Amino acid sequence: MKIKNTTTVMHGSPGYENREVISSISGLETDMITIEFESDSFTILTKKDFDTFNSTGTVEYYRQFPDGKALEVLYVEGLLA
Numbered sequence: 824m825k826i827k828n829t830t831t832v833m834h835g836s837p838g839y840e841n842r843e844v845i846s847s848i849s850g851l852e853t854d855m856i857t858i859e860f861e862s863d864s865f866t867i868l869t870k871k872d873f874d875t876f877n878s879t880g881t882v883e884y885y886r887q888f889p890d891g892k893a894l895e896v897l898y899v900e901g902l903l904a
Contacts, residue, residue, distance in 0.1 A: 824880040824899065831900040834866065837883070840896060858897075866895065 828847060833840035843860040850856045856873040859865045868876065868884060876882040881898035 824878060826877045826880075826899075832897055833900055834860070834897045835895060837894060837896050840898075842900060866897065868897075 826845070826848070828845055830845045832843050832845060834843045835841050841862075843862060843864070845858055846861045847859045848856060849859075851873075854870045856868050856870060857865055858868065858873075866886065868882070872882050872884045876897055880902045881896070883894060883896050885892045886895050
């Protein structure tokens, strides 16, 4: 699977995902990849997590926040239906 701009995904906390459309992917040559959505929100994945997402269309990962971390999911819309 090749993730690209305009790919429609589901993103958020497990069970509370939101439909998003990818508007840009940056940092592909680094260890941290930023995925921006048309809604102006974004997420940051490690290179390993992005590679999993790019090859399978789905990934679960922990996102760091100032007060801790939270599990998030990201998958291509319709893949898990």
